Amino acid sequence: MAEFGSFALCLTWVLALGGTVAGVIFGLNPASSSARNEILRRLTILVFVALGASIGSLGYSFVTNDYSIQYVWQYSNRDMPWIYKITAIWGGMDGSMLLWCFLLAGFCALVARASTHYPRPFVPWLMSFLNSSTLFFTTITLFLTNPFRYLKHQFILPDGNGLNPLLQNEYMAIHPPMLYLGFTGLAVPYAFCMAALASGQISNDWIRMTRRWTLVGWTFLTAGIVLGGHWAYLELGWGGFWAWDPVENASFLPWLITTAFLHSVMVQERKGILKVWNIALIVLAYALTVFGTFLTRSGLVQSVHAFASTDIGWVFLLYLGLIVGVAVALIVWRRSELKPERTIESMFSREAVFLLNNLVLLSICFAVLWGVLFPVFSEAFTGQKQTVGIPFFNAVNVPLFLLLVFLMGVGPTIAWRRSSLGQLLRSFLVPFLGAFVVATALVWAGITEFYPVLSYAICFFVLMTILGEVQRGLRVQAGVTHSTQWSPATLLTLFRRQRVKYGAHLIHFGVLVMTIAITASMAHKVEREFTLAPNERFNVGRFSLQLNEFHEEKTRNYEAVQAHVTVRAAKDDAVLAVLAPELRFYPKNKETTTEVALRMGAREDIYLVLAGVDETGTKASLKLYINPLQIWLWYGAILMVLGGGIVALPIRRASSQEALQPVGVSRSV
């Protein structure tokens, strides 16, 4: 199977090279025909098929325990369940690069299929830039990280090394693919942008065409990042979900820039300004995905994830230079066509608020990038390596995030071009007073820390502005259809008619829910350590925990001891849950891990970790975290992803005129 997989990979490389070169040749020929574009489309789809064959053969090798292949031997063993054998495909660097190529080629194939309606001179360049991305990652996979290498051994080993126990988790099946879908999805807007510049199709159409693709990438990236946080929360046993580790930051940086683009693109659509700005954001977002890949494969910075000090980092740097260089050259070449059509007239306008939103997001991006690279900078300039951790990221990002959330309430409500004082008062006086009342009530209730109070007050302000917007929409809708204003039918009709606008509100509402959850879990978290013998109790807040018994379990893969703990309400002794935190020992890897026991609730999570069992085997040492409102973080993320999906859905084309803009998006937001 290794031969077939390797052959398919070689074929991919040849096809992607062909697509890149042919795209440039056809693009340079102004009389490029539809037939030529069709050849490019088919070539791009073939790249995806060939990569599918390649990754399929690697998967087959994993499932059939083909330990003649070094990669299969290194990341699986016979005792692993089949699902982990599949997920082990991306358990190491070589396979993860192949997955990257496959997903990227998938996006390229989808764009190729959708491109039949795109302007003819635009298509060859689009296909060329898409295939060039696939070509780069396939080159790395084929020549530097080939997962089909044979194990150099005199005979085929009877069993494999096995996947790291921490990665033997169902989240491994979904988190990396989601994240990679987000990363690879950002290659599409980059290709659109470069194709527009190269072909001279620089009207606002390309922006509208790429916006939906960007949203798709953004939605996957959001889902991937949050799934990673959820996995860390459930698996790592430290009660948190985000540690500002370089790996996390590497995925967060392009997310920030893409979010900025999704806002500033509306200003370009409406006002014809921020043209170069938007191009710069798209290029930066793609460059940051490549930078993140470089960061995690270069050994440049220390992380809780053991990076390889591999020699492939320079290749990513080279590619990074190339994509930025090409973009700068094309912008300079087309600079006369990228001049703004007007300027921002007032600070009190939607375009100014969207620009502010962009600047806050860029500031956060800069701060995070600075934090990641600070060890490198400090060593270069002072000769002494220094680093920054969670306190740095919180000190800079908490106020910036709160400002961003505040702008989220102002942006969709304020008028385009200019708002009068009267309009501002009408829109924001009631939400502002509401937020002030909330802040006062919180202080009166005993919450006196500055940032939590500010955060809750801002969230209430934004909630009121969103509800105000919905109410205004419902009033108009009810007037048109002569229906009841606050009925579900009116709400549904409103949502259907202005899907993009209310999808965006849903995303904002999700952000709001997440902000409240993050604030609560950071500010009011409870952490306790204690030891219990059977039938002993430990009381904390509204809860009482009692150890019942120990339970031992042995599987083919690991040996485990569980402590069964009953959680009761301190008030009336009612049983709320029976939790079973676990200690696992993996004999093959000689590793010990903890399995968290969790009772999720609307009010708080009870998060219990078994730290150890004493020598007599009768006492359990436990660590307890009570995380207020934690579950709402995940619900908020679901709302964001749902909103992203709703906005990204294609708009039904009602007329042939609209058919010229196949991925057009409503201008109503």
Add this chain to the structure above:
Amino acid sequence: MGRIFITLVALFAVLAGIMVFQATRGTSSLVLTPSELVARAGQGDLLRIRVGARVVEPIEYRTEPAMVLRFDAKDPKDDKGAVVSVVYENLKPDMFAAGRDVLIDGDYRGGVIKAAKLQTQCPSKYEPAMPGGHPGGVGGAR
């Protein structure tokens, strides 16, 4: 370029610069290896350090009356390098064992690192490939 655009961009550039500068000054830690730490031991206690090290025996972990993990740590890349003692009063992290690489954040007081945060490096996706492999498939040989 509009006046408002330039004003806002300039304002945020200054604001972000000041915030990042202040936060860096107030929170940065020295990054040291155990050998570098021991070499500086004569200078007295060191506050806010990060040490990347490899765990070596002896390891002592007790959970009563409080969770305390004591272990020695040495340079990951230098077998003959200096060894320092570490105390961590918290839950033993997953995968912690002799031979594992860890990141220790804390203070160096009286010849011992008092760790505030201890993370076992996760040998996840991007481990270096094992030596000895060679391309399979076309042109490859078993």
